[in-house]
Amino acid sequence: MAKDSSSLIPKRDLGGKLGNPEVLKYVPEESATYYKFAPIDFKDGVLEFGVTDPDSIETRDAISFIANKYNLPYKIFQVSDPDFRTILEAYKQMSGEVHEALQEFATTQGRPGVADNVTSELMEDIAAKKTEVTKEDAPMAKIVSVIIQNAVEGNASDIHIEPGLDKVKVRFRMDGVLHTSLMLPMNIADAIVARIKILTNIKLDEKRIPQDGRFSAKIGGRQIDFRVSTFPTYFGEKVVMRILDFEKGVKKIDALGFSNEQMKAIKDALNAPYGLVLITGPTGSGKTTTLYSMLNEVDREENNVVSLEDPIEYNIHGVAQSQVRPEIDYTFASGLRSILRQDPDIIMVGEIRDAETARLAIQAALTGHLVFSTLHTNNSIAAIPRLIDMGIEPYLIAPTLILVVAQRLIGNLCSESKGEIPVTEEMKAELEKQFATLPENYRKGIKIPDMVYNAKPSATCATGTRGRTPVLEVMTVDREMQNLIFKNPSEEEVRNLARSKGMITMKEDAILKAFRGEVGFEEVDKL
Secondary structure, X not given: OOOOHHHOOOEOOOOOOOOOHHHHHHOOHXXXXXXXXXEEEEEOOEEEXXXXXOOXXXXXXXXXXXXXXXOOOEEEEEOOXXXXXXXXXXXXXXXXXXXXXXXXXXXXXXXXXXXXXXOHHHHHHHHOOOOHHHOOXXXXXXXXXXXXXXXXXXXXXXXXXXXXXXXXXXXXXXXXXXXXXXXXXXXXXXXXXXXXXXXXXXXXXXXXXXXXXXXXXXXXOEXXXXXXXXXXXXXXXXXXXXEEEHHHHOOOHHHOOOOHHHHHHHHHHHOOXXXXXXXXXXXXXXXXXXXXXXXXXXXXXXXXXXEEEOOOOOOOOOEEXXXXXXXXXXXXXXXXXXXXXXXXXXXXXXXOOOHHHHHHHHHHHHOOOEEEEEEOOOOXXXXXXXXXXXXXXXXXXXXXXXXXXXXXEEEEEOOOOEXXXXXXXXXXXXXXXXXXXXXXXXHOOOOOOOXXXXXXXXXXXOOXXXXXXXXXXXXXXXXXXXXXXXXXXXXXXXXXXXXXXXXXXXXXXXXXXXXXXXXXXXXXXXX
């Protein structure tokens, strides 16, 4: 006869109190409730779970899934039903307020209990702005307010509100990764979307096509902007809100992680009388943040600074910012033509998307303007062949392009929890090989440490990382590079010349930051 597994699992008395609520981040409340398990502590790199039914195979499988997801060892403890209820109560800091609002919403619609239905008549009233959804103290307003406040306080960059078969999933993007924060009844989805549409001042009754808008709210004494996008799906409208906090979003250029040599190249470009500066990288690599930081550094008192953006993410004092609207033929290209009639000194074009915009940006730089823009390439070197592929003649690129910055974002290691990795002789040889093509005077300044670090999850830092930092590659265009561009060079030719001038690649920048313990060494191989 098989032995009862409950006798093999030690018991843990929580005493009616969860000592470390931080660990609840590992498991969504819905999973904890359904599978009857929850994290209760994190000690010495081991995640500890509390269960009420040690014999449940479903519970064991769910725990194994969570532990594998975070690549963590784990232990299981049996907890009493009262202690497990205490754990569930700890989840309620946000969802409790939402639950009260749901009950209030149901009551205002003449239905006891949590809202069961949102009738077509109710939605017609919402579309006419006649219901409680427009009032600041109404239930839907409270729910949306709680979601927004928790996202801002949790340092999320985006809020996703996603309708499904029977639930509305609310997810926050933190450090580049989406985390489920809340599950709501599907039958209030339209009311939630209606509340957001009212805040954003977009059409309430239009559900067939995507819509965009924005609104502002004061949270924690700070004015926060929200960029809103709706998208029609099979189950209803999906909403994404980008959180734009000026205090956090626009940083000083010297706080972005550039080395002294890179910083000098950037300052020289910012002080140039004319030319083209490009920031390159994939979507979500922080290009806009760097662009805004550069724009924030230029002299806006003595210069006429004009920007063309899609959309405007942050307002910068002293910059005339304009948002393109392709639906009325106000594009980057047409807008750039208009800007040139505004007597600009410095121009920022949010993105070079086509050959026409590229040609206009080059012409603006040729005629005495300092132009900043972004381009989608994997590295700084590829910017030159990319412009040539777009039909821009090398003889136009050579005298205008003065600087290219390429970047990616990777996680910052938590200072209080780092996993040590001794640097072996084999690792040292590989690292020396990585920097071998740099000139000797640059190699001399690179010291390989005896120890590097990786992310190590802890009770105070659930993933081992907190926030993200850019890894950077800065290529300057000097006279020798200009002469090479005239010859329509390959990427390899551009790379060889840039390396001979001491250019550090993004991968090498990540390695140097790993040497200093700023980022995990494991991140290097992802670049």
